Amino acid sequence: MADSFNTRAQLEVNGKSYTYSSLPKLGEKYDLAKLPYSMKILLENLLRNEDGGQTVGPDHIEAVAKWDPKAEPQTEIAFMPARVVLQDFTGVPCVVDLAAMRDAVTRLGGKADQINPLIPSELVIDHSVQVDVFGRADALDLNGKIEFERNQERYSFLRWGQKAFQDFKVVPPNTGIVHQVNLENLARVVMEREIGGTRWAFPDTVFGTDSHTTMINGIGVLGWGVGGIEAEAAMLGQPSSMLIPQVIGFKLTGKLPEGATATDLVLTVTQMLRTLGVVGKFVEFYGDGLQHLPLADRATIANMAPEYGATCGIFPVDAESLTYLRLSGRSAELIALVETYAKTQGLWHDANSPHAEYSATLKLDMGDVRPSLAGPKRPQDRVLLQDVHANFDETLKTLTVNRKINGASADAINRLDSEGGDQLMADHLAAKPKSKIRIKDQDAELTDGSVVIAAITSCTNTSNPAVMLGAGLLARNAARLGLTSAPWVKTSLGPGSRVVTDYLEKAGVLTDLEKLGFYVVGYGCTTCIGNSGPLPDEVSKGIAENELVVASVLSGNRNFEGRVHPEVKANYLASPPLVVAYAIAGSVNIDMTKEPLGKGSDGQDVYLRDIWPTNKEIGDTIAATVGPELFAQNYADVFKGDTRWNQIASPEGQLYQWDEASTYIKNPPYFDGMTMHVGNIDDIHGARTLGMFGDSITTDHISPAGNIKKDSPAGRFLQERGVQPADFNSYGSRRGNDDVMVRGTFANIRIKNLMLGGEEGGNTLYYGKSGGAGEKLAIYDAAMKYKADRVPLVVLAGTEYGTGSSRDWAAKGTNLLGVKAVIARSFERIHRSNLVGMGVLPLLFKHGESAQTLGLDGSETFDITGLNDGASKTATVTATKSDGSRKTFEVGVMLLTPKEVEYFRNGGLLQYVLRQLAARKAA
Structure with missing residues (x-):
């Protein structure tokens, strides 16, 4: 490693000597005092990984050291995380790809053990448990049993990976969610690692295959969510190319008032930052208010960085960080290293720390935060608690679009020009349809706004x-x-780790939650990712009877359309106490600030204010129940697993023995026929539109997720192979099988293809070789016909294309469907990167232009020219209609760095890495 600025130094801690790249020594040449905390982390990363300019050179270091907060990002740097953390939905395909790469590298002349993580890589199995059983004492055990039965093959594969790969560990099921386990146990804050025979100390940084990896920013660890393919590259020693970001400073003052929670705070912060616009930027929190923010509150705010659109939302290392490390049972040696290193490097924050300069700033007096929810379908749409009922009333009209009114659909009535249609709609809404049901030996009524899911669910x-x-x-x-x-x-109650259950039990309140039906259902991401399980039959029938618009209230961070449950159209994010309150009320059609939740045993009205605990009561309970011993006992053998896990048989050997009959794990086709030859970035001719979409199409719309429908392409595929619908499991659990996943891409029940007039569902119009009127087909079926015709495909989209979870299958599936380019008004950061990594070209409409302004309807054929082998920043698109008329327009080519151009020439990031490794062995 090079050291052009002579910053290598020695640090003595705990009787050990560490080499480190000294920021103060660099500060003798450059003024680093006003650099944001996060920029100092990037700067250290470059200093330590300088390699003479091949990847990191002096000019890159100088660019960060002389960072201009107001400048638009334009300088590329290479960032190398210290470790990678995976969850199983995205982790399984990562390990599948690594196993496939071992096969491929041997075919190219290399050796299997060249494909190995080169940095610590840890996978937490947390996305597979579903809420099949709830509201009973044995729910945890039964859901765990079902989970293992459903996922035996996947878990066997991961056990093979844990044995076959070096520096790769698996946290077994029933332990906790990846973000909480990361925060409570895996995070080092300062890394200690031997590199080339030298003991180094450096900041803990992390890539995670879940967008909410940012939760770790709360303890001062810089990290963010990446796609699986980018995580795999990092695991294989490849740096990630990025533009030096702008950094938004968010000043927090004051403290939360009585009755407000960290959830209310983060929903407020999310709304403010979304309004400002921070996509692709770092957000850094500072100010006097930090002294009133416990680490857990900071982690709550950091967790939702994807919801406010930022790459990360980071807090500096300070005394509170050390307090949390002690609380969570970290060793005295680690705590001493963290404190000494941070103070030596100028990364420590206290009242005397110099104020950093930021690209822009926001300010919030936390005393102004008020109880809030967010919904009904976006996390940034904050609603004051007192306005939730009105918010639902306003959205009900649009949410009833498919319901039938007096024999005619609401959609048909909405299209009527006469006042009669408007009156029918008004009369219907005023009638408030009700479905009478019998449940739990009680007669009940479901209405629009009935809360049918109340979930204290893992994550935020x-x-x-x-x-x-x-x-x-x-x-x-x-x-x-x-x-x-x-x-x-x-x-349902889905704690993020077993520590939570322990302190709830110690406080004596777990039994009280159980009295209200909140039994522990599992330790994993449940309702927030769509693993909410089936509704009771009586409830499902009641919803269907009058096509009711019912609601969920959950304590997660995502409430996009079709995500929580297919039968639930209105979804609200809320704090755990409000989740309990809405479970009692049973409806979102209530103003909890004024109306009673229900009647007590004495027949008197009970209001939310009557049962809401005080801040002092909560604080005293925390002090009496949450201690280091809870963390120590729960994480003593975190990688060991329970009896179920250890009884799973798994294969041996460096190469995985693929089972051709498996519908869970399959060798993917990405490397089929691959040679050492690197191709060119060619123009695209004669492309057809696979789908034309509006704004805010998320990876939840694109990537297969949730339940697999019996009559869907994926459902038919499984049945053809003898898998019964009861054993379909979920798309997430089958992410290791590309045959299943490609059939579910763009198949979300709520996605609206504008080629079909905005009709919901994963369908499109297939125009064939000669055009014609267009045949309505499932998107997968149309794509396969186009593939047989050797016709390339494009996708047209609006703004914020690809927001949502960092799902690599949103890009992998797009690639396997035959899509060569996506033309959108704007892209979410991770998804654009994933598209590049999978060889799908992201193109950007010019400002003010869109498919609609250009008069495109999806029936055209497209020629995309002028790519100049990736050297051009713009391209020309010619859209030809069936009558021969043409529309020509310019688009931006979103290959942002030279490294991305190289990835694209190779056919994708993984192919690039493979060729590099194979060539190294051949040399």
């Missing part, structure tokens, strides 16, 4: 004792007054 909030114990204390107060959850509500 379950790492936070204040909101979790707050929910428990609220449940205690409610139970004492005789309140219960409404019988039609599917209640």
